[in-house]
Amino acid sequence: MHLQQTKRASRGTGGPQYYFHDLTDPVKTFLRKKGAVRVALVTPYGATKSEYFAVSADRKLDGTKLPVAGGVGHDRIQQGLAAESIGESIRIWYQLAPGDFERINVDLEIRDDVFYLTPLGFKYANRPKTKVIPRIDRPLTFTSTYASPFWIEQMVYMNKQKPGIVGWALDEICRVVKDHLPSTRLKHIQEPDLLRVSGPLKHLGISLGGYVGKGYDCVTEFRFRNLPAYSIPVEIKRDSAGFHYQQRKYGKEELSRAVVLCAIHKHKQMPFHIDVIELGALCAHAQKFPSSGRI
Known part of the structure; x- marks a missing residue:
């Protein structure tokens, strides 16, 4: 699964948007049923509170952040209540260099009716290489059997x-x-x-x-x-x-x-x-x- 950044050349009309590609069948089925699902970004420390929304291709969010009929045609992540786009938030948390993303490889887990989104790698526009983001299980755990x-x-x-x-x-x-x-x-x-x-x-x-x-x-x-x-x-x-x-x-x-x-x-x-x-x-x-x- 990955996010594709769009509108790189038209930030004045709303800034970059992030479309989903290659969603798994369970994730796609859940999103179609709900219309919109909160997204919790997994940071190096673990998940943050869910402020973003995954929105189905046939829906949009109304003024109260509830899904209504829409025709964007792409499953996507909308900013919702967050202060910045999901891509910019990933950049901040993982301290990535400035630049427009072409794609961000992600993992999505459904838990408590929320999509937990973990960034796995990224590629900048006009750059040849995809870089891996390290993934650490139980990042804040320090015990006698496991030290993160x-x-x-x-x-x-x-x-x-x-x-x-x-x-x-x-x-x-x-x-x-x-x-x-x-x-x-x-x-x-x-x-x-x-x-x-x-x-x-x-x-x-x-x-x-x-x-x-x-x-x-x-x-x-x-x-x-x-x-x-x-x-x-x-x-x-x-x-x-x-x-x-x-x-x-x-x-x-x-x-x-x-x-x-x-x-x-x-x-x-x-x-x-x-x-x-x-x-x-x-x-x-x-x-x-x-x-x-x-x-």
Whole structure:
């Protein structure tokens, strides 16, 4: 599947548009039935909230963003509520060079009646080569069994920016985790105590939001390397096995996308779209980053 950019020479009449080509039968059938489907762009961090619309060839969007009869003749992505076109958004998130796209290779997954669109590669107009966009599964996950390359790159990046800061942050995380492990657990310690890692995590590129205790515990901002900031709900758990989100969402307009921040990861069947940050696994990684001993 791919998106073809059109209207490259007529930005004054609405800017570039993006037509679908080679849609799979399940995707095409779903789009024809619905007329218009929200599109969530998958970024290097994972999916963003769905602000774009895939619109069927025989429909258009009215002023309230509902599908009505239309005659464009192409399945396409419309900007909808987003601030820029889908192509420009892909360029921003993946830090691609300026230039008009000829095509963007994509993967589409239907989840919760939303199209999750993952860019896989791109070709600029008047340039011969198609370039691949790396795809990382579970990009925000760091556990004892799987550490995302995205996470590793971030820690190396932060340590270059300020040598020793990653080691200091991981040492501080070790200090907090110790109070929650079965063998060294403090009597009567509570789950929200894990929020003591907010300072060290800030130095790793994670800004924990306020602990609200209803729905998800805190909406959190990730800023890895020099990418745009990414907001996502975070659930605080001593042990990830206590996470029971599974198949439901908090709020009609929310994606099935979240991060579990825990001291210990023992969840056996975590949904694929839920990332896990195991503080104990970060602590175990501390030996790879010598600490400066101070900030």
